[in-house]
Amino acid sequence: MPSQPLVLSPVRPRKVTLYRRWLAIWRRLRELRMIAKGLLDRDHPVLAHLIPIRRCNLACTYCNEFDDFSKPVDVDVMLNRVDHLARLGTTIVTISGGEPLLHPELDDIIKRIRERGILAGMITNGYLLTAERIHRLNAAGLDHMQISIDNVMPDEASKKSLKVLDRKLQLLAEHADFHVNINSVVGSGIRDPQDALTVSRRALEYGFTSTVGIIHDGDGQVQPLGPAERAAYREIKSFEKSSYSQFNKFQDAIADGLPNKWRCRAGARYLYVCEDGLVHYCSQQRGYPGKPLGQYTVEDVKREYRTEKSCSPHCTVSCVHQTSLIDFWRDPQTIKPAIDRPPVPGTPLVHIETTRR
Secondary structure: OOOOOOOOOOOOOOOOOHHHHHHHHHHHHHHHHHHHHHHHOOOOOOEEEEOOOOEOOOOOOOOOOOEOOOOOOOHHHHHHHHHHHHHOOOOEEEEOOOOHHHOOOHHHHHHHHHHOOOEEEEEEOOOOOOHHHHHHHHHHOOOEEEEEEOEOOOOOOOOOEHHHHHHHHHHHHHHOOOEEEEEEEEEOOOOOOHHHHHHHHHHHHHOOEEEEEEEOOOOOOOOOOOHHHHHHHHHHHOOOOOOOOOOOOHHHHHHOOOOOOOOOOEOOOEEEEOOOOEEEEEOOEEEEEEEEHHHOOHHHHHHHHOEOOOOHHHOOOHHHHHHHHHHOOOOOOOEOOHHHOOOOOOOOOEEOOOOOO
8 A cells, every 4th residue: 555645844955064075075085994994904894783772762563673671781881892893993883773872872982983993873763863962973973874764654564754754854954964874665564665765865855865775574584576666676776876885786686586696704894793792793693603792803803704604695784795895806715604503602593594774
């Protein structure tokens, strides 16, 4: 059933001031330095996802990355984790959740990331954004923010709708000095594929970048897209001109129900650090390697770099795809899949071969 019509207010596009232009140039130079370092040195993480709180203020049915009761991780613990990621040579740290804006000392965590010379990103549902909160994120030094908007009108699957979040987008256009990317979705649980096009076009009107992801259901499964979904997906992909997420041919195959053949460098180039401080391949492959971040060394990075991941053909974790692109042309993986080995005792294991955006 198509979504109900939504009448949106006129857009006031983002002002490109001299200061914002300078920040964008400086951010791009740091991103280019990140790429150069990744090409020259294989023994450091490119991107780490850091979870400061598992609690979320929403309960989207497809998501298995949240609860409604967890307390925020102590800020000193989080700062120590940032410091250790810096010692490993990590070039980007993206704060996720749960909902990271629920953490009372989030600004201090972002400041520490920037103080250690690391690019600072955040994935949020956007509900808690205000003008004052955006200015605090500016002051903390946030580089990138991503918000996923799942539909035009809220439904039982997701409340992350354009109807609710459009005012937040206007606030970001007016006040944010950091880069903003809006991710729309197609796939399981999304009633009308045209919603994704509406969301993407609205993001471009505000002056943000726009990407598209393939959503999974509550069991972590993804199905090939139907004709209408595929058409919407292809059109939105054509919008991805200047986004840092544009180099993602992996999802094109997934949209057509085809596996990908690639060398996943999770546990090496990409680290998922849960709220308990354990390193996992990603949010959907927990328990491997399942080692505390404080004990994670360059030797662990080197081992996982060469470890084959048997879940990789149907993986939809786009951030792992992108970080692994740096090394797709070199270094075969000669160590047997870690999921065929026992995980570290006492760590949770979730063996699901797909994920959301």
